[in-house]
Amino acid sequence: MKLLKIAIRNTKRNVRRTAVTIVTIAIGVFVIIFAGGVVKGFQNETIVQMIETRTGDIQIHKTGYRETLDMLPLDLSIKFNDVLNGVSGIKGLKEISGRIFFSGKLATQEESAVLFGKAIDVAKEIAICPRVKDNMVIGEFLTPDDKNKIVLTKDLAERLKINIGDSLLLFATSQKGAINATELILKGVFHSTLPDSNKKLGYIPLKTAQELLLMDGMVTEVVLKKEKNYDINKIVGEMKNKFSAHGFEINTWRELEQVIIQMVERQGLLSIVVSVILFIIVFSTVMNTMLMVVLERTNEIGTLMAIGFKRIHILTLFVFEGTLKGFIGGTIGTVLGVIAVYIVNLRGIPLCKPGVEGVTFILRPEIDLKLIILALLFSVGAAVLASLYPANRGSKMNPVEALRSV
């Protein structure tokens, strides 16, 4: 306790130098928390974007459907009402909807193009994936009353040289092999955030697709949204008990988009890289300061040794001093970092999606509790480690030589 008291007083001896050290540590911790918050906000935005545009929380497919997804097989379809009845007793489900993925050909009088079609129950789809309608460039997204309307990607609309309100023909092969066609009116044009399907994607109402493909009451994919406070794994567990024996596969968004999840997790490495760089900066700053402190107080170390201080006392004294600076700097950095993340989270950072003009999304950095604890530990840890060498040097001084120094 006496040593801590001396250490606290010693930090006030050279106020400017102590301030520089503390500010350096505070900046380091601030950057870690802020950069980490931005990365976490970006990760969350990517995942929410994915869930609310495409995957929903949970999906049900016929076993084997996902392996042959590239072929868009219609024969591996599901009777939607069977699923609806099956999940009726499961708690925590908010919404359920069916989708049909199919391939077809769009044609105008002059042009034609391949379509990667996604048929949706508009009202339910918007309830599950509300962001699906966010990226409109011209016109509007489908509404629940729409029939024989289509919404296309910008690329597809440009290739077909059509405008809002123009009609076009959609040809598709039904489940039983018959080629059917229907006339559709272009209602809107959107940007797809996924580069692969960007050129070919189009939405039509589920009913229209079911009539075209002769799939009354059938869907190829069931998508579900859960209530906020329910555990997704518990729901999926219950669903698996009910459905697995009947040839269904049930997956969470995490299982469905493993590539994106891995990419998101890799973004987390950025925080680690930033942390390591700042660790080195804080470490060298504290060590430099403490080496200077030990050098300046050599005579004092000699005095302390003469009056009976042991090496461990001298070592502890300087480690306390360094640690104190680390703790103060770390706390200031953490508080400022949390405030900054909180303010920026409220305001949001408007950003453009890559390759998309005019369409922005709001990035909201998030406070990461794990990172805060880590940053505090890191600042104190770096300070302790950085103080050890100068403190050890001080404690091993020869008392006579130390006393001789001016």
Next chain:
Amino acid sequence: MISVQNVTKDYKLGKTIVKALRGVSLDIENGEFACISGPSGCGKSTLLNLIGCLDKPTTGKVIIDDEDVGKLNANQLAEIRNRKIGFIFQSFNLIPVLNVYENIEMVFMSWKDLPKEEMNKRITSLIEEVGLKDYLKHKPGELSGGQMQRVSIARALVTEPQVVLADEPTANLDSKTSKIILEIMVNMNNRHDTTFIFSTHDPIVSEYAKREINLFDGVIKSEIIEDRN
């Protein structure tokens, strides 16, 4: 009580070996008020450092309470310095961030066996004895040289050591203050029966000593023992 037996001390200065002490032997009894005198560079400080367990002799022995301090490790030497020896320095060597009371209290860092009340009693009574009762909360920067040296004396005596070593205690003080400090030291020697060994090259200062050991070129040149009572 303290026995210096044929002690030599060599220092390396680059490639040169400086022989600071060339064979010094002396015994110092309890309660002595002794002075080591001699010109600069004669080995006074070196001899005090060896007696104070701050350094070890190159050859020979320093025996304190029948213990050869040359055989002790750093922590054992620190323990002896803390319990048996008090130091008064030429430049006072107080810790600037601590006040008068705390500078003295600091010596008890590793004393677990002394009750806090007893510690407090010892500190305050010594502060009174050296005449700094009104300066308890003052930091060294707020004190004069003479006052700082009084704190230094109180710090040296608070552990009730067997010997107090003072390396040129009046060198940084004016003659009037020097006289006061020396009188305090004499009083303390009489009152507490603590052995005092101090070094000086000032003949006026050495006159206060009951025993004067005169060093020259690392050896004892002469010794005067007086009874001034």
